[in-house]
Amino acid sequence: MAISMSRRCLRLSLRAGERLPANLCWRIEQGHVWLARWSAGLDPLTLGVWGPGEVVIPALIGLSGLELRTLSPVVVEEEEASSAMEREFLEEQLRQAAILLMLSRVRPAEARLLQLLDWFGTRFGTMTSQGVTLTFGEKLLTHQQLADIAGMTRVTVTKALTSFRQAGVIACQAGGSLLLRLPCSKFLD
Template identity: 50%
Template structure:
């Protein structure tokens, strides 16, 4: 792959041109679109080292946004990189679609945080650590990615903290995997 001369330094929220391919040097990008009612729909999250090829994402309108401050360089992908991107984008889209159907809302948000932590954070025996600050994961961003309201996200995160499922450890947040079964609703046939 040959890099071109175009390098961009972006602030959080800045749009990245979708007519070019980008290698992320630092920061995080979000691929999204909007419904006819103006609701955001996220199709993927990409981080340092990732190659993003907007022309291969069959969604219109499409927008590539800097989730955090980011540095990107224009790139010309090799055929195998195009295939790898298509596969990775398909997996992300399927994961986000599956998460959108998860109930209750707290479970959806918890599973989303686990997925983001496994993708961009550090995995250990207790759970995943990730930095909300480094990724600029505001409650509004989490609401848009998960399809929940900001108020629901804020309440759920407060509940996770109160229950000890989400703990501050230095600059990162530790999300405990053991909490997930407790957040699931009992099955319809379960006796109470």
């Protein structure tokens, strides 16, 4: 008689800023995660951002030193990656890498931040009659998180967001969400 033991999968609930093991496959049930590799100068290089319903498999990227962090409170569950899941992840990773590479070349930095917010709106936002509402869990990303993802300084992000608010391009809403008052661009699709 053969006894089969099912593999137990991890299910984690984490706060914003915590690390997930990058050697496992994760299905995101709630929240958002960020994959980065830190350069020698201790600056992060963003490799992707994933949200609810998506699967992230950092080990498939084939780089050492990857760090998977939570951007918001998350609930994730470890998955056994199928071939189809691996293929889907790699296709999405390639799309994100291309978009992030294009964004890294946008100058000035303020325009890069605005296009990053626009991309987040396309991926994770909700279209309303006033624009796109964007939230990452209970609140918007911190200025430092946005700076790390966009490859900017926190001070530049703060100044740019203030300028965007004053120009009416963005507005803070109740519940910690952000309203983008511009159409989500298709140049990043």
